[in-house]
Amino acid sequence: MVSHCAPKKIFSEEAKFFFIITLILSLVKGQNEALGSDIRWGFWAHKRINRMATFRLPPEMQVFYKKHIEYLTENATNPDKRRYAVVGEAERHFIDLDVYGDSALLILPKFWPAAVARFGEDSLRKHGIVPWQIQQSAYQLTEAFKTKNPGRILKVSADLGHYVADAHVPLHTTRNYNGQLSGQEGIHGFWESRLPELFAGNYDLWIGPAEYCDNIAIEAWKIVRDSHLACDSVFLFEKQLTLRFKKDEKYSYELRNNVLTRSYSREFSEKYHQMLAKQVERRMKASVKMVGDIWYTCWVNAGQPDLREISGFAPGIKEAQEQAEEQKSWLQKLFNVRTESD
Ligand SMILES: [Zn+2]
Numbered sequence: 001m002v003s004h005c006a007p008k009k010i011f012s013e014e015a016k017f018f019f020i021i022t023l024i025l026s027l028v029k030g031q032n033e034a035l036g037s038d039i040r041w042g043f044w045a046h047k048r049i050n051r052m053a054t055f056r057l058p059p060e061m062q063v064f065y066k067k068h069i070e071y072l073t074e075n076a077t078n079p080d081k082r083r084y085a086v087v088g089e090a091e092r093h094f095i096d097l098d099v100y101g102d103s104a105l106l107i108l109p110k111f112w113p114a115a116v117a118r119f120g121e122d123s124l125r126k127h128g129i130v131p132w133q134i135q136q137s138a139y140q141l142t143e144a145f146k147t148k149n150p151g152r153i154l155k156v157s158a159d160l161g162h163y164v165a166d167a168h169v170p171l172h173t174t175r176n177y178n179g180q181l182s183g184q185e186g187i188h189g190f191w192e193s194r195l196p197e198l199f200a201g202n203y204d205l206w207i208g209p210a211e212y213c214d215n216i217a218i219e220a221w222k223i224v225r226d227s228h229l230a231c232d233s234v235f236l237f238e239k240q241l242t243l244r245f246k247k248d249e250k251y252s253y254e255l256r257n258n259v260l261t262r263s264y265s266r267e268f269s270e271k272y273h274q275m276l277a278k279q280v281e282r283r284m285k286a287s288v289k290m291v292g293d294i295w296y297t298c299w300v301n302a303g304q305p306d307l308r309e310i311s312g313f314a315p316g317i318k319e320a321q322e323q324a325e326e327q328k329s330w331l332q333k334l335f336n337v338r339t340e341s342d
Pocket of ligand 1: 079093162166
């Protein structure tokens with residue numbers, strides 16, 4: 001006997017499930033927009049970097065990566081959302097090199113086990129671990145390629161792109177990360193969100209094909225070294241320019257999400273951007289290069305698996321369920337953080 005109830009029940013459960021997911025995702029979107037002004041590299045830049053990196057891959061990889069370019073773009077910001085919810089996430093985005101003195105780059109071991117043996121894990125995590133996290137994520141991506149696990153390849157690629165991009169931001173390599181120690185509060189969002197928001201439309205982010213990295217650990221340390229070297233001009237130029245501007249000319253007020261928000265004025269931003277002489281563009285372009293290079297290197301190191309076999313992958317109910325659970329936990333933490341700080 002054919003039951004008329006069974007199909008109806010399945011349909012209503014599925015409908016309920018997708019309704020809940022849609023609701024959660026839209027709530028998260030709203031939260032992200034509300035938090036947008038203090039998000040690292042700006043959400044826009046992170047998404048752009050992962051997206052542009054995809055175009056640098058060889059055809060054998062593009063068969064999979066281009067098909068999932070929207071996933072890689074949209075999920076480029078996941079690690080920032082997790083910062084508030086997942087223990088151990090926050091320290092993956094930065095390293096306070098100046099905590100270790102002038103010879104930080106000489107004394108810090110390139111590999112994690114040696115670093116833990118010398119400084120202790122708690123101390124390392126306190127001051128940020130981004131160059132070691134890049135190595136760890138690259139290892140995970142190589143393993144995901146070896147087992148041809150499409151969901152894992154996508155998730156780790158998106159996260160790895162985020163960490164590599166963060167390591168390119170000068171202010172992610174100093175304990176004075178928001179100018180709080182030098183009377184320049186707000187400089188973090190100014191450099192990595194306000195400037196790209198105003199000027200990145202003119203940036204040239206096209207680079208040639210991805211290149212193989214002989215040593216990802218060395219490259220990761222070169223990234224943070226170059227970022228740290230750029231810190232001097234980031235702070236100095238802002239200070240010099242501030243002396244030339246009246247306070248009411250340095251800032252302007254704009255309506256964002258119906259809230260009157262103080263921002264660096266367009267004139268101040270333009271002058272600062274000029275003084276930095278394309279520094280933001282260069283760091284963003286270097287991010288695109290390194291994300292593509294590392295994705296490609298992991299694939300080569302895994303033996304260049306044939307990605308055509310998994311190109312038909314579409315995230316199913318299981319992946320959507322996992323993502324919804326993850327989003328839900330971020331949301332709960334976000335609400336808790338806000339309630340505690342109220
Ligand atoms: Zn980040």
